[in-house]
Amino acid sequence: MAGKAREFSLGLSVVLTVGSALLWGVAHLVTGRARTGLALMATYLLMIASVLTVVLVLGGHLLSLAVQPGWLTALTITLVAIAVAWSTVIIWSYSLVRPAHGARTFTTVLVVGLCAVIIAPMAYAARLAYVSRDMVTTLFPANSTPIVAADPWNGLSRVNFLLVGADAAPNRPGVRTDSMTVASVDTSTGATTLLGLPRNMERVPLPHGPARQRFPSGFGGEPPYTPGLLNEVFQYAEDYPEMVPGVRKGHRGPTLLKQTVSGILGIPVNYYAMVDMAGFAEIIDAMGGVRVTIKEPIVYGKYREGLLPAGTRKLSGEQALWYGRSRTDSDDYVRMGRQKCLLNAVAKQADPVTLLNSFESLAKATKRAISTDIPQSLLPALADLSQKVKDTRIRSLSFVPPLISTAYPDWYLIRRKVNQALADRPVSKAATAPGARSTDTPAPSPDRPVTLDDQCG
Template sequence: MAAKQAGQSVATSLALTLGSAVLWGLAHLWVGRRVTGALLMGIYVILVAATVTALFKAQPELLSLAVQPGWLWTLALCALLFAAATVTVAIRSYQLVRPEALSRPARYLSALAVGLLCALIIAPMAYVARLALVSKHVVTSVFARETIPIPVDPWRGRERVNILLLGADAAPARPGVRTDSMTVASIDTRTGDTVLFGLPRNLEHVPMPVGPARDRFPYGFGGEPPYTPGLLNEVFQYAEDYPDMVPGVPTGHRGPTLLKRTVSDITGLNITNYVMLDMGGFANIIDAMGGVKVTVKEPIVYGRQNEGLISAGTRRLSGSEALWFGRSRTDSDDYVRMGRQKCLLNAVAKQADPVTVLRSFEKLADATMRAVSTDIPQALLPNLIDLSDKVKNAEIRSFQFIPPLINTANPDYSLIRRKISTILAAPAATPSTLAGPSLAKGVRRHPGHGAVILDSVCR
């Protein structure tokens, strides 16, 4: 009978210890230490209530903090301190409620149970701390450190923010990269309304910005004949290969600097920053997600040597398959490929839900650091997070400068600038701004997001 009572006492003490880990102060109140118990319980309730409120009521603010290295350090430290405090409370609670007389086996087993409880407390908080530190590493590795202070309101006096989005592709037979995908995202800083302007990679006779680049190519970019045809997608690598094109700019920055200036002249927009995604690295991101589901309307040739087909239908593509889904031009052309690339990016964005991201966070972080490059400064990220929250609930339109509107062999660059000016001046909710011959066959407005997509290639 005594052994049975002792067993019950051990079970009760362990239950109270577990309860104190879930709600600080429970064991203290049980043994009559009301002041300490109430104080611990009050602190715990305040911490939990503040955390839950922040998660549900202040998500944009939390996202802004989540891209600031200093706050990420703080989050990691707070997670570890919370774990240490909870472990301390649990151990002290067990000391208060454990039976006075225990056999040696019962003492060892109860100590082991408390140790396991402490491990269960530490593990999730250690994981949170690791996620915070990995996030900090991503932010500091991918985004630039700005020596000039960022204003409290960086959008003051600026109606729009224009960011150049690049998809870079390399090939075994050629050195360097080619920016085969070029899109300007023009975002209204007040409403978040966004227009995506797609530029074909094969625009010729591209006017170069004033300075050494125009001095070398006074009649438009000519590349390196007979080795290259002189297309827009060559400008980035050409600047990297010839430092005198952008004097005073270090290696790795010359390409994006000249391309931003060039695209600014083409579009008439002031492009301040760029984001470049390496397509090979993009395949790693998709693999880290576990693949991406898309609906393929027509079979697509897979591989450089036509190894097979990505057959029509709704299917989950691996990173390699998705890469060829966005890269292949066999039996199609650049403009259909541009449409597939937008479909692919849209699918990835939709399927990168919080559960998927958390499940593969470290793999995604590693792939992102290897695939993404940008000159967006770290200090600007909180403001961009705020702006992206407006974009999420705003109108997104897309416009491709492709034939028959634009003859890529002899482009009318003044027409491109006029079209852009007209589109940006039109109300965001007016679909007719995108109607007419400027849209390729098969383009429709996506009813859920206001975007224009290519119906003929995917859904």
């Protein structure tokens, strides 16, 4: 039963209201509502204990939960519910202990401020969860095939992702895949090797079926309009549905390119992710720029109107785009190396603070810039795998001259080098740290995998 009504001074009213915001039920206990006060305290302590348990027990798996639409929806609802409940307790507590005379304006402002302190971060976190869910469901396709938690990779020792940089230009129709790299990742250790294919490979063998029947001697493009290079395969499949029968528009290009790259390298390409280079510039701007080391001055712009001086500097999205795109006074192969360096720099500099500060703009830019066939159901396993990748040294092997002639590629040599690269024991970060001695760190050469950091200075 509630105790007798009593009057509270301004100071005591403020103390009890703030105390009830910090520990639910304080005002109720003071006013004789012991049963309600104890119930509120128990609820509050249970809520705090639940949050701490989730953080401590699931800490290593929070990233994998953050890419699951179901969990993100539950998180959004939970945060809204907590904000409403907490604000209700504050207002309820104040109504019990508000001063009998005067200073009502001050205490009302105090209560509104306390509610705002609770609601603002909860609303922000709920907004992040909502935006994350929208990005996941928009960017990643749903998959009806269930993923077995015990073995999400279905027994694969390595999973291979085709990373594509797509570039469209006003003076030419369609999209050209000017950057193509397969990231081959060991599913148990995270050891990763990047296999780079130059855009100007000629007469690439196409997969068996309608594509091979049309081009039995290798892809020839549409002479005299196109030279028949690897970077044309994607758009050719989109323009000619019969090349990939039964596949709908927008998926024909990725399907044929994955099959073609798989045949070139001699390994299955499981998934792809394509980044529109103009959209990539938006992502970098949303991050606030990206810091890279430029070894030689880079001229950029259609009419050589810009220059990126040598040195370590932060680039805007437009400058980074030209850093990865420019071939002035260089060639395709130098550009390929810069593109890998740029991707590496973005990955390293996408720290949690940067992501939180620009999350919404990053999410919008990402949805516009990236397309992929990685299913939503695989994202938790992919998030766990990405943590393993961070702890290993990424190696890179590019099939460029003098190792491979792009005009007359030796397909057997390419597949042999791929097998060698993936069979080599990966070099750990500790082994390549300054002053460390290692007997299995080979000197970089055109036909050996080298670390990405070696290439990027």
